[in-house]
Structure formats: structure tokens, C-alpha cells
Amino acid sequence: MARSFDFPVFPREADLDAMDKEQLRESLEAVQAQICQLDEAEPEDMESEAYEDWGDRHEELEDLLDEITERLEELEE
Numbered sequence: 001m002a003r004s005f006d007f008p009v010f011p012r013e014a015d016l017d018a019m020d021k022e023q024l025r026e027s028l029e030a031v032q033a034q035i036c037q038l039d040e041a042e043p044e045d046m047e048s049e050a051y052e053d054w055g056d057r058h059e060e061l062e063d064l065l066d067e068i069t070e071r072l073e074e075l076e077e
Contacts, residue, residue: 016071
């Protein structure tokens, strides 16, 4: 049976451009924490559907982490 990952999801509708540095830093920490939680729940069977779901979610969070980091860098220039 495939295992689902019910971790808090960063709001997709969040407007990173409208956030100030503090909000972005808090969001960065929240996404990093979600990645850590996800890492702890990594399925053992790399051929399973659960692992594929895990990998997709991990990639989404890493992409979001990159977007937040880029926005922070823009504000610090």
C-alpha cells in the first residue's frame, strides 16, 4: 500500500514578490523544516510508488526553496 505524505504544504498561492525579508526568511525556514521531515520519512523501496511520490514532493520543496532564496537575494542587492 502506498504511503502518503501529509506534511504541511507551503501555500502555492503565496506571492513571494509581496513578502518582505522577514516573511521570506520565515518561509525559508518552514520549507527547510518540511524538507527535513520529508527526508526522515524517505521510503526504503526506491522502486515503489511511495518513493516516487516522496521524490516528487521533495523536488517541489527544493524548487520552492530556490525561489525563496532567489527572491531574498534580489532584496539584498
